[in-house]
Amino acid sequence: MLLKKQTVWLLTMLSLVVVLSVYYITSPEQKSNELAGVEEEVKDEQKQAATETEDQDVDSIISEAAGDEEFEALRLKLEDQRSELKEELSTVVATTDLPADERSEAMDQMKKLNQTAQKEQMLESLIRASGYEDALVRADGEQVMITVKSDKEHSKAAANEIIKMVKKEIGNTNYVAVEFQPAK
Template sequence: MLLKKQTVWLLTMLSLVVVLSVYYLTAPEENAADMTATEQAEKAENKAENKAENKTEMKTDNKADTKGESKGNKESSKNAEGSSVTIASGDEFESLRMQIEDERAKLNEELTEKMGNTDLSAEERDEAYAKIEQLSETKVKENIIENLIVAMDYNAALVRVDGTDVKVSVKADKQTKTEANNIIRLVRKEVSDAQNVVVDFQPEK
């Protein structure tokens, strides 16, 4: 009877040892598995957050760049439009100026031929020379007046001097008598013998 009890006790102890052994062997693996799963989850979460942040930053940067480019394009367009207006004004006056210069070049050529024509009298040749000098002086005066008018904050100006007659064309959206009088005084200061001065304000296109 005593032997039977000892046998039962021994088997119980052995069973307990086996259970404890199995527990200690499997517990670290389960803990390690749990830790690995947790670490992987954290890494995945961090990766997702970083990806989301990067995507947000890229989207913000792209939006800012697009906005900046759009603004830059608008400003460029605006500047291009402003330049086209200025160029149009300059081209219009430049075309008229070239016509005047062509006419004067033909006249200068005729006067030069007269100067070299020995069949003409000395008085006639001197007169031709004086007219050539007058043409040169007229051109200089016109250029001076045009530069002075542009310095008065006008975009473009065209001055035509014909003897005592002076016609001034100015690009301006607004016109007043005061501005016209200022230009007339300026012209008479540069062209002392000017009698009939006409100021023509032309609107910007």
């Protein structure tokens, strides 16, 4: 009998915690005050992120990548930047105070980020399948920067093949840069 009382007590407490959590999350007073502050923070962070990305010279970052660790570190950094941007966009989508147009635009940007990441991974896989040791693909709007690690001879024909792969996968790109790095 004692075990049943403890079980009933535990289930009662757990259900109380769940009910209070749902109430806190859906509370309209709390939500509107928090979201107003979050919205301002998101706008400030977006402005800071835009200025930071403009300040960074992407070519110098990629040219510094020499080993596998650097490639992975750059991939992780790019993934972190995208996840932060996705988080900011998801808070914009969750904001009920904003018009539907802005929330829809934020959702479209999130989808575009996901598609870009998938295309980058696909291109990296295709380049590796072509016989290169490793590749790092960074797509930023209509610009695509590719760093390829290879023991093979670096020629214009090899770069053109990679550019053709990019055009086939991504489509409309104004600028594609291919850089070869010797494998260690």
